[in-house]
Amino acid sequence: MMGFLWFWLVAVMIVGYVVLDGFDLGVGVLHLFLVRTESDRRATLASIGPVWDGNEVWLLAGGGTLYFAFPLLYASAFSGFYLPLMIVLWLLILRGVSLELRNHIDVGVWRALLDGVFGFASALLTIFYGAALANVIRGVPINADGYFFLPLWTNWQPGVLPGILDWYTVIGGLVALVALTMHGALWLSLKVSGDLEQRARNVVSPLWFILIALTIVSLFATIAVRPASLDNYYHYPVTFFVPVGVIASLAAVQLWNRKRQPLKAFLASCLYLFFMLAGACWGLYPVLLPASTGAANDITLTRAISGPHTLAVGLAWWLVGMALAVGYVVFVYSRFKGKADAHAGGPHASGH
Amino acid sequence: MTAEIIHRLHFAFTITFHYLFPQLTMGLGLLIVVLKTVALRTGSDTWDRAARFWGRxxxxxxxxxxxxxxxxxxxxxxxxxxxxxxxxxxxxxxxxMEGVFSFFLESAFLGLFLYGEKRISKLMHWFSAVMVWLGSWISGFFIIVTDAWMQHPVSYTRMPDGHFEVISFWQLLMNPWGLLQYMHNMTGAVVTGSFVMAAVGAFYLLEGHRQDYGRIFLKVGVIAGVISSILIIFPTGDLAGKYVAKYQPAAIAAMEGLFKTETGAGIVLMGQPNEETGQIDNPIVVNDVLSFLIYGTTKAEVKGLDQFPQDQWPTALPLLFYAYHIMAGLGTWFVLLMVVAALLLWRGRLFTARWALWALLLSFPLPYIANTAGWMTAELGRQPWLIYGLMRTSEGFSSTVSASNGLFTLIGFMGLYALLGLLFTVLIYREISTGPELNKPAANTVAAD
Structure with missing residues (x-):
């Protein structure tokens, strides 16, 4: 019971991270293509400026929660995914610093360079996250001690000894890139006005067509790569509402975006991300990290979970802490409700 | 190099670089609350701008x-x-808990503090500053609790498969080691914040620009500096040292360079530990002082390294000795400098005493060195243990990550952090050159403006 609960609590943290940091990653990818004027640029920056590092906190808090609830999984996965995780760290550093520098150094070549780094790091991060999730679904060569070490790629085939990148995980990376870029476009259409708002809205539609194709491909690819993904669904047929929800929320994105209802369209995109991730988690449960070397080496819930006292105490503070955290998040987003103020861009602008 | 050494260096390098930033934000967070409070009570625009400047x-x-x-x-x-x-x-x-209780709080209210001033009331803006400060100090607490358990494990039980479970959550949080270290460490952060603020004030006065701000920075920096510089030695440093002596006697012997057990042990002010001969080369010693500092009497016996098997001596013994002595030496300088500066401030002569302003300006890097050396003392003193007395460092690193993979990412971090250090310096230089009055940039701002 405790295991079931913590499995889903960690999943909630991951969904929180993807939904929130997802839109500012998407804005990072998009701004290279959508921004035309100086005020576009300021508005784009202002739409994520006050919230992006708060969004990134979900990654840290999620990582911490994973660490204490499933220490074996944390130890095994983090050391096994050593190389891609280090690249993710470097990208997160470059991205955060280039975003901050954009607030300060706002001229000529510097600006172009920083915009480029910010966009490039954002795009690569989305691809890495998608590929990471696909790696977890596909499975990794865990040894009898519970450890593994993945090279960046081997023969590009999901098999007993795969690499981080193979055809399946590349699909995962592309789904994440397109899904989060669209998510960012929806956020922009909600937060900015004028021409830029229109351009953001227009870009949703082509992305949407690509995404629906990729989503369907990825669903079938997942079944092909890991047929066991469907076991839980057949066992509890009612849970087929998750894949239905994926398609329905995606349809709602297009519908509401066309009707110029950006808030509803953005929330539908949040739901899409939620259903995709929840669907993947449910396909795995109760396995946390499948072993390509045979089910005996799977890192399962019962194998990885911390002791009952640790989890009981953890639950008490986690609920209090996350209630507070959600309170802050709601408060901050409500303070910055409505269109972002293009002229009150960075922290520099306050006090004029 | 072995994988163990590379993984140690990896963590040591990245955390040393990392801690350059939080030690300032934790100290500055408190000082910004002071500036904001004065601004709110007096309605002074200058103090408000000063707070905004330090906010940036x-x-x-x-x-x-x-x-x-x-x-x-x-x-x-x-x-x-x-x-x-x-x-x-x-x-x-x-x-x-650090993520859940502190980072959400800190990032949410920092966003409000920096971007939301026009969208919230003055009181709410002040409150945001308080919450940012609180968030940074809560974060520090949870990190210290984590480290304290590795230094002085309490309230755990070891399961048959070798992993640890906590017995009492409150005892884990209230680990006395952690509480002492927390007080010492947070005071250290305030020392850094005060020295940096005072140095910028001194810089403005020496340059002859923005003198009203320079005086505010000096006043707040020196008052906070004198209080924190004294507290860092007594009681916080004194208590932390006694606790180390009690629970990690081998560490204190190595820190002090005491190879042989002595009654009425002297303190080595300077010297070079020689691991081969088991003595301090070229020492300058003050008799009896070490016994007095640890036990309150000059005649007490202090255990030397000879009391411990060599495989329990801290590894990197000379480094530990030097780090500890650098920390303690700089701590003494902080008190001297800040007491003199505070006296001058009290007599109304600080703002014109150029030699004192120069001393304050040039001293700003020293708290960074002292804080770093302090952490090196704590963590090198813990060696050869990863969890003191329970798990050796050689048993803890990732066995699947080879030495060369570790070296690759370590070098990657070194390169990236060199770039980061450069960019950081440029950014801070620009902020200080621009100063608190944004619409009146000074003549000497860089061309990129």
Whole structure:
């Protein structure tokens, strides 16, 4: 019971991270293509400026929660995914610093360079996250001690000894890139006005067509790569509402975006991300990290979970802490409700 | 180099660089609250601008602290997997709590403080400053609790498969080691914040620009500086030292360079530890002082390294000795400088005493060195243990991550952090050159403006 609960609590943290940091990653990818004027640029920056590092906190808090609830999984996965995780760290550093520098150094070549780094790091991060999730679904060569070490790629085939990148995980990376870029476009259409708002809205539609194709491909690819993904669904047929929800929320994105209802369209995109991730988690449960070397080496819930006292105490503070955290998040987003103020861009602008 | 050494260096390098930023934000957070409080009570626009100026310095440090902090949490898993696997049930808790209780708070209110001034009331803006400060100090607390359990494990039980579970959550949080270290460490952060603020004030006065701000910075910096510089030695440093002596006697012997057990042990002010001969070369010793500092009497016996098997001596013994002596030596300088500066301030002569302003300006890097040396003392003193007395460092690193992979990413971090250090310097230089009055840029701002 405790295991079931913590499995889903960690999943909630991951969904929180993807939904929130997802839109500012998407804005990072998009701004290279959508921004035309100086005020576009300021508005784009202002739409994520006050919230992006708060969004990134979900990654840290999620990582911490994973660490204490499933220490074996944390130890095994983090050391096994050593190389891609280090690249993710470097990208997160470059991205955060280039975003901050954009607030300060706002001229000529510097600006172009920083915009480029910010966009490039954002795009690569989305691809890495998608590929990471696909790696977890596909499975990794865990040894009898519970450890593994993945090279960046081997023969590009999901098999007993795969690499981080193979055809399946590349699909995962592309789904994440397109899904989060669209998510960012929806956020922009909600937060900015004028021409830029229109351009953001227009870009949703082509992305949407690509995404629906990729989503369907990825669903079938997942079944092909890991047929066991469907076991839980057949066992509890009612849970087929998750894949239905994926398609329905995606349809709602297009519908509401066309009707110029950006808030509803953005929330539908949040739901899409939620259903995709929840669907993947449910396909795995109760396995946390499948072993390509045979089910005996799977890192399962019962194998990885911390002791009952640790989890009981953890639950008490986690609920209090996350209630507070959600309170802050709601408060901050409500303070910055409505269109972002293009002229009150960075922290520099306050006090004029 | 062995994999163990590389994983140690990996963590040591990244955390040393990381801690340059939080030590300033934790200290500055408190000083910004002071500036905001004066601004709110007096309605002074100058103090408000001063607070905003330091808010911008804070923000830059905060971002660099966040981006260099994420690797720290990851490295528990990536580089120290075998340690994480057995300890997650205990120290995973405070690490997760840091994220949940502190980072959400800090980032939310920092966003409001920096971007939301026009959207919230003056009182709410002040409150945001308080919450940012509180968030940074809560974060420090959970990290210290994590470290304290590795230094002085309490309230745990070891399961048959070797992993640890916590017995009492409150005892874990209230680990006396952690409380003492927390007081010492947070005071250290305030020392850094005060020295930096005073140095910028001194810089403005010496330059002859923005003198009204320079005087505010000096006043707040020197008053906070004199209080924190005294507190860092007594009682916080004194108590922390006595606790180390009680629970890690081998560490204190190595820190003090005491190879042989002595009654009425003297304190070595300077010298070079020689591991081969087991003595301090070229020492300058003051008799009886060490016994007095630890036990309150000059005649007490202090255990030397000869009392411990050599495989329990801290590794990197000379480094530990030097780090500790650098910390203690600089701490003494802080008190001297700040007491003199405070006296001058009280007599109304500080703002014209150029030699004192120069001393304050040039001293700003020293708290960074002292804080770093202090952490090196604590962590090198813990060696050869990863969890003191329970797990050796050689048993904790990720066995699947080879030495060369570790070296690759370590060098990657070194290169990236060199770039970060450069960019940080440029940003801070620009903020200080621009000064608190944004619409009146000074003549000497860089061309990129």
């Amino acid at each position: 310095i804070f923000a830059i440090n905060f971002v660099f602290g966040v981006v260099t902090g994420i690797p720290m949490e990851f490295e528990f898993g990536t580089n120290w997997a075998r340690f994480s696997r057995v300890s997650g049930g205990v120290i995973g808790q405070p690490l997760a």
